[in-house]
Amino acid sequence: MTRPTKLAAAALALLAALCLPLGLDHQGYAIRVATLVFLFGAMAQSWNVVGGLANQMSLGHAAFFGIGAYTSTLLLIHAGLSPWLGMLAGGVLGGLAAALISLPTMRLSGHYFALATLAFGEVMRVVANSWAGLTGGPVGLSVPFAPDSLALFNFKSTVPHYYIALAALCLVTAIFVWIRNSALGYRLRAVRENVDAAEVVGVDTARTKLVAAVISGVLMAMTGTLYAQLNFFFDPDTVFGAAPISIRVALIAIVGGVGTAIGPIVGALVIIPLEEAANLFLSSQVAGLSGFAYGLILIAVILVQPHGLAAIGRRFQRKSKGAS
Amino acid sequence: MSADLLVVSGLAAGYDRADVLHGVSLAVGPGEFVCVIGANTAGKSTLLRTISRLVPRSSGAIAFDGHDLMRLPAHRVPALGIAHVPEGRHVFFDMSVEDNLLTGAFSRRQDPEIPARMEEIFALFPRLRERRAQRAGSMSGGEQQMVAVGRALMLKPRLLMLDEPSHGLAPMVVEELHAALVKIHAGGTAILLVEQNTQLALSVATRGIVLESGRVALEGSAAALREDPRVREAYLGL
Numbered sequence: 279m280t281r282p283t284k285l286a287a288a289a290l291a292l293l294a295a296l297c298l299p300l301g302l303d304h305q306g307y308a309i310r311v312a313t314l315v316f317l318f319g320a321m322a323q324s325w326n327v328v329g330g331l332a333n334q335m336s337l338g339h340a341a342f343f344g345i346g347a348y349t350s351t352l353l354l355i356h357a358g359l360s361p362w363l364g365m366l367a368g369g370v371l372g373g374l375a376a377a378l379i380s381l382p383t384m385r386l387s388g389h390y391f392a393l394a395t396l397a398f399g400e401v402m403r404v405v406a407n408s409w410a411g412l413t414g415g416p417v418g419l420s421v422p423f424a425p426d427s428l429a430l431f432n433f434k435s436t437v438p439h440y441y442i443a444l445a446a447l448c449l450v451t452a453i454f455v456w457i458r459n460s461a462l463g464y465r466l467r468a469v470r471e472n473v474d475a476a477e478v479v480g481v482d483t484a485r486t487k488l489v490a491a492v493i494s495g496v497l498m499a500m501t502g503t504l505y506a507q508l509n510f511f512f513d514p515d516t517v518f519g520a521a522p523i524s525i526r527v528a529l530i531a532i533v534g535g536v537g538t539a540i541g542p543i544v545g546a547l548v549i550i551p552l553e554e555a556a557n558l559f560l561s562s563q564v565a566g567l568s569g570f571a572y573g574l575i576l577i578a579v580i581l582v583q584p585h586g587l588a589a590i591g592r593r594f595q596r597k598s599k600g601a602s
Numbered sequence: 603m604s605a606d607l608l609v610v611s612g613l614a615a616g617y618d619r620a621d622v623l624h625g626v627s628l629a630v631g632p633g634e635f636v637c638v639i640g641a642n643t644a645g646k647s648t649l650l651r652t653i654s655r656l657v658p659r660s661s662g663a664i665a666f667d668g669h670d671l672m673r674l675p676a677h678r679v680p681a682l683g684i685a686h687v688p689e690g691r692h693v694f695f696d697m698s699v700e701d702n703l704l705t706g707a708f709s710r711r712q713d714p715e716i717p718a719r720m721e722e723i724f725a726l727f728p729r730l731r732e733r734r735a736q737r738a739g740s741m742s743g744g745e746q747q748m749v750a751v752g753r754a755l756m757l758k759p760r761l762l763m764l765d766e767p768s769h770g771l772a773p774m775v776v777e778e779l780h781a782a783l784v785k786i787h788a789g790g791t792a793i794l795l796v797e798q799n800t801q802l803a804l805s806v807a808t809r810g811i812v813l814e815s816g817r818v819a820l821e822g823s824a825a826a827l828r829e830d831p832r833v834r835e836a837y838l839g840l
Binding site: 464467470474475476477 | 655656685
């Protein structure tokens with residue numbers, strides 16, 4: 279697709295997304311799923327900065343997500359601070375945590391990087407479970423109810439959350455595209471392909487990786503606040519969990535198409551409804567069947583489309599170009 | 603020679619405490635064309651990689667134009683005017699030819715002469731001009747080597763270091779590449795060439811250094827080395 283057609287398609291999709299709640303029950307299940315699609319799309323897009331542009335397979339992004347959720351919620355409970363401001367504080371802490379984990383792991387690559395980050399996420403989960411004085415421990419935290427208020431990020435209806443998640447997805451995607459086309463994006467591509475070759479042309483590879491990790495950590499932490507406000511309740515195993523967060527966001531980006539702007543969006547559009555459908559229709563049948571079916575579909579997608587679903591579009595383009 | 607561009611003295615370096623270089627000393631003057639020859643594992647690549655600061659040294663010194671290279675991290679070396687074409691080419695596969703060349707100018711990215719410099723490189727390797735928009739990873743080995751050399755030249759280096767540029771290339775491409783090196787040298791750039799093809803290296807360089815087991819075994823003008831019985835027997839197979 280050319281640039282104008284791409285922009286037109288994006289504008290059309292955005293318009294459709296803006297109109298969608300008009301046809302849905304404001305408290306219903308469908309709008310909640312749609313909100314989760316956007317939220318997880320934004321999370322996968324944050325991951326994409328490190329996982330796609332730097333090609334470092336992080337399996338520990340739950341660490342930043344959980345830090346964001348806990349920071350804004352604790353500040354709200356103990357200091358009455360608006361979650362909007364708490365989200366900024368969470369972003370700062372998430373960025374710091376990303377820098378902290380990036381420094382010792384940046385020399386690692388491939389499986390070793392994945393394992394180190396996975397361990398970091400798990401450590402954060404264990405800490406959140408045991409440091410009950412601060413986090414409430416395994417019992418989890420409830421976001422205090424308040425009357426509907428934009429300033430306090432508190433809504434009874436799902437519709438405002440839907441629009442906030444949509445805005446987050448657009449914003450993170452815009453940041454991703456901007457980074458990819460900036461000088462930092464080129465440095466990251468050089469680092470991703472060959473660290474030595476990047477160094478001998480003058481790229482500070484350590485700093486490049488650090489900057490990408492911090493941006494990714496900040497964005498991921500901020501989505502944690504959105505999740506806390508949407509859900510009203512969370513515990514260490516949900517927000518710091520490897521399977522529900524870390525692996526899931528990596529999976530969404532991979533199934534959609536790693537390193538592409540559209541990939542995490544496509545991935546979230548496929549995976550989140552698929553999970554919901556599997557739970558809805560199969561969990562009442564045989565125990566474990568929903569997880570089994572879900573896993574089978576994912577394996578099939580990755581076997582058929584190893585470069586992600588976004589690559590299907592590219593293949594059609596190439597075919598039509600070859601025919602003309 | 604007091605006006606030497608690159609001075610390596612007593613250099614020991616290697617990987618994980620196992621040194622590959624054991625006290626190498628050499629010098630390259632401004633605009634000089636020096637080749638380093640020797641068998642596999644003699645330490646030729648390690649020498650270049652140590653100068654580029656990709657490999658840590660255990661002792662010795664490297665000075666470039668009066669600067670102590672040991673004080674710099676690898677990514678600061680190019681700004682001094684040292685360009686390194688690593689072994690195995692290592693172009694950025696995912697980038698176009700043009701973008702690959704532009705990364706070479708990364709250390710002087712404010713320089714308004716960059717487009718003119720790219721024209722000079724296209725004049726040297728006309729095939730790169732034809733393929734400027736092509737993805738570097740889809741090119742032949744010879745073309746990728748031209749991209750790698752072109753990328754290094756974008757720095758407008760005072761010293762160009764090449765690691766086995768002819769490795770794995772067809773003889774005609776190798777000739778083309780060496781003709782380009784002669785032109786680059788004629789333009790005033792000093793060259794430090796590591797090459798397994800001894801015959802070829804000694805035919806283009808003006809001076810040669812023979813490395814054996816991490817030590818300088820012989821040193822002299824290329825013409826003298828070509829006639830040296832030890833070189834003829836060990837490396838030229840004559």
